[in-house]
Amino acid sequence: MGGRPVGDGDGRPAVVVRPAPRRHDDLFAAEVWAELAERFRIIDLTGDDPAADEAALEAALPEVFAIVGQPDLPRERVARAPRLRAVLNVEGNFLPNEDYEACFERGIHVLAAGPAFAQPVAEYALGLALDLARGISREDRAFRAGEEGRVPYGGGQGVLLRHADVGLVGFGNLGRALHPLLAPFQPTIRVFDPWLPPSVLRERGLVPAPLDETVARSQFLFVLATATAENHHLLGPRELALAPPGARLVLVSRAPVVDYDALLARVAAGHLLAAVDVWPREPLPPDHPARRLEGLVLSGHRAGGIPAAFREIGAMVRDDLVLLASGLPPVRLQPAARELIGRYRNRPVSTR
Template structure:
């Protein structure tokens, strides 16, 4: 008999994350059950794997005696799963975060280049009849080539961004208290303290996840360490940065910033960020592109096939007992 996979990917539509040929592979190798709303509990008795991010407290896990894997297709390890029970029962809990890494890294690079050269700013000026030709519109332009670049966090996105920065010959420093210095050096990244990353970088890209320790990691003191005219790119989680302090400094012209994430999404219509000069706006769209979504389905089926053969998953990110309880990410929106 084929192992039973319970498919509950909501809010992800099935067709968004599975190519037709990938979905066919899933159905060929597994008995796929897609329970209607309110029928998940009835489907758990035979479940060998769950694809999705439903609430999985202890009592619901107890209804799934054959469960061996939970594959989250949203991207974050939310606190809606009884992780200790999963670990005790050797249930693999996997996340699709790596699927978004390349898309977010490329978007972060694009935001950095825009801040370096004022691309979108000068486009708006041109459309309004205020274009500035030649050097007049470049008074604050800088090069990414051979620049000092600081990364706050060096996880999936940092690893995808590093090769992109290599083409510019940038000197890259990173602060990540969860990694040994040797891991950073092996990637041609200079380990540094947070203060050093902020103080010595022309470009700073914030990639850190949210934990109790990293909420408002970049507060007034830290933001004041940035050099005059620095470029700050925010593409991880808004809770890492004090946005009130950020807005004050951008409005004062201390540095330029770009943000793809916001404390409240959608951003309120009357938010001062919407009209703030020196702030490049992006509506939480760095990772959510079609290629990234389809990569999720490929990763899910690849790892399910490995698990069915008694092998370890290799494509999705595994929840670590030492770390999963520290995350404080919340759904976007």
């Protein structure tokens, strides 16, 4: 019930849990929740009355040690929380509803749960790539229609991921999780990531490359970059036209990175195949032409949001709260970087 404290208020640090649009039982296994309740005075604001939860958050500000969730935190609200040491965002993005500079000035740790989604998304991306390589989902549809073996896929034949030329656009959490999954296929992997020095990539056996080269040399191209002020439609008509004939593109990160009109036009013309998990508008309108386009594997933002990822978030929150309460820095969630936070262009999960 919203606003109901857990524990007896015996001096333990107060932690507000307000993870909307998720609930605390989505994130925390019973034993993890019990451990948190033992170490901290939990103010659970996962009720069904948003107004009551908002009022309870306001009342808790003077004593709160940490906030788990992503409520609005303008500068004046941060100022009313003199004991606040950390904001632990469990939605996965650094959202624009928080005054990050006010937090940085106070030394408040602002953390996000993006790393928890990296492995699920990476595994899903690999699955999409294998589907594009061999036409798995298309063969399923053909079989159900009694047309198995009659419809060619990708120019009449599949391709191998083994020893393929692979490109990664972005090498953050997702790229670092996908890299070891690709290793058994022994591909050549080129990476475009302007936020990393080439030495970081070379140390991992990767080939740093400009965007044009990464696209032009890749039989499989994974789009893994987050949305920033600089990369809107990074892959537009010119860049997509560089892809070799029959290339496979997998998009699992953020929709604004790709010009969808240009992408769908290339797929419709038979120049490339694509698998898309994120869309500029979600849910995709029922009459959207992408739903009828051959050569396109469709997914509705399903790559990361699985129970294992949510429970990993809960464990990461527990671990970092315990460290913070012990006077140590957090190590599991992703910290907001002062140099980057103003460049993200992320939207909350409930409105994607």
